[in-house]
Amino acid sequence: MRAKEIAAMLFLAMVILAFAIIFTLSFPSFGSGRGLAIGYYLPRALEDTGALNVVTTIVWDYRGYDTLGETTVFFAAAIGALLLFRRRERE
Amino acid sequence: MRGMSIIVKTSSRLMVPLILILGANIIFHGHLTPGGGFQGGTIVAAALTLYALAYGASLNLKNIERVEAAKSIGLAIIGLVALAGALNEFIRGFGNFMQNRGVFPLGIPGWIFSAGTLLPFSIGEGLNVAMGFMAVIFVYVMLMEFELKEGSGE
Numbered sequence: 447m448r449a450k451e452i453a454a455m456l457f458l459a460m461v462i463l464a465f466a467i468i469f470t471l472s473f474p475s476f477g478s479g480r481g482l483a484i485g486y487y488l489p490r491a492l493e494d495t496g497a498l499n500v501v502t503t504i505v506w507d508y509r510g511y512d513t514l515g516e517t518t519v520f521f522a523a524a525i526g527a528l529l530l531f532r533r534r535e536r537e
Numbered sequence: 538m539r540g541m542s543i544i545v546k547t548s549s550r551l552m553v554p555l556i557l558i559l560g561a562n563i564i565f566h567g568h569l570t571p572g573g574g575f576q577g578g579t580i581v582a583a584a585l586t587l588y589a590l591a592y593g594a595s596l597n598l599k600n601i602e603r604v605e606a607a608k609s610i611g612l613a614i615i616g617l618v619a620l621a622g623a624l625n626e627f628i629r630g631f632g633n634f635m636q637n638r639g640v641f642p643l644g645i646p647g648w649i650f651s652a653g654t655l656l657p658f659s660i661g662e663g664l665n666v667a668m669g670f671m672a673v674i675f676v677y678v679m680l681m682e683f684e685l686k687e688g689s690g691e
Contacts, residue, residue, distance in 0.1 A: 496643030497568035497652035506658045510635020524669035
């Protein structure tokens with residue numbers, strides 16, 4: 447690899463690192479997240495769903511579409527792997 | 538694939554039921570404690586993998602059919618529970634059909650049969666994930682058998 451390519455990649459890495467540091471510093475600090483999304487979920491999760499685990503509440507109740515799609519993708523991936531290799535066994 | 542030595546067999550015979558109980562605990566308490574279907578399902582898959590590798594697994598059509606049947610049952614549980622909510626939403630006007638609005642009783646918070654749809658969703662997800670990882674493990678076992686057959690030089 448030539449020196450010019452290495453310099454270009456280093457420059458790109460520096461730019462990405464700078465953006466990462468800038469946006470990380472702009473996050474709200476720990477414990478001060480009230481008023482964002484958590485301000486919606488935390489007060490009403492218990493009476494909406496009756497569950498104590500708020501993460502499960504968000505994953506399977508409020509954002510159920512997303513998790514249903516994720517489960518379907520996992521199902522299809524495993525079936526696809528088995529199908530691909532079953533053909534190889536027959537040969 | 539051949540099984541492993543008697544030390545591995547004995548210790549895995551002791552460990553596998555305990556790991557299965559841990560995985561089932563995490564699956565069935567998905568709405569009460571940290572964890573849930575995916576996390577418990579991976580632990581169950583790890584226990585089954587330990588058993589399969591220690592005692593020698595083989596990939597035949599019957600194993601594939603069992604794994605696929607259990608995986609389909611898991612997805613069917615999720616689909617049926619979601620469909621019940623979707624019918625209710627269709628009658629009352631369209632909304633988020635995965636959200637539990639009065640179809641399944643909420644129960645007392647903290648009990649295991651509570652939280653409406655979340656427990657069947659966790660169980661279905663656990664079955665689906667455990668059997669999905671078992672399918673991947675079977676594919677790996679079959680690849681290893683294939684390599685061994687090729688390597689022995691026929």
